[in-house]
Amino acid sequence: DYRADLRGAFDFLLMEVSQPFLIELAQEHGWRGGAVDLACHAGDTDLILLRLVSVVEPLLQKSSEASPLFLDQLGTTIGIHLIERYNRATNLESASQGAALSRPQLALAVEMLSSNTAGNVRVADVAQACGLSRGYFIRGFKKATGKAPHQWILSQRVEQARGLLMKTGMSLADIALICGFADQSHFTRVFSASTGLPPGAWRRATGNAGSPARFSECEK
Structure with missing residues (x-):
């Protein structure tokens, strides 16, 4: 239960996280001993949680951009x-990162992720296919590739897009879609964040003018 005494207009997002989910996370990520019992810090401002939750709001507005893999992570x-900030238990011990x-x-994971680049x-x-817990797999995959699974998929999409931009006159x-x-719009945001240039500008910078008749008018 919770209570908030507020004056004036406000927005809020209610997220429910189950106790079994938190316990499973603690076990998967190497915390041994103690229970997961979160404390309520009334009046505190948690900027990290605020930023994480702020990612959720756009996904609710445009759920088509939210892949199951991204939501999972x-x-x-x-x-x-x-768990790290609000758990009351003081005897959780962090195990090695694995x-x-x-x-x-890694070969199996790459094969499965590559065949599902849509996320x-x-x-x-x-x-499960690798015979690992979710937490151990995420840590092991990041240690092997330098990227979390969702980040790795995005990098593969960008790399595929770079090839098509360089070698074809296909529209953005x-x-x-491919x-x-x-x-x-989603493509432009991800590509720009990765390369520093919008797709159209990157294409022109590589010297591929393509076939103007096949480009959409809104390409930049």
């Missing part, structure tokens, strides 16, 4: 933060 990140995935495990795959499914909308982005 976002929920995990929020849960870990809650090793990178073995070559066979329609859950971390838990890939982890078509490239976005590479697994929700739409051209």
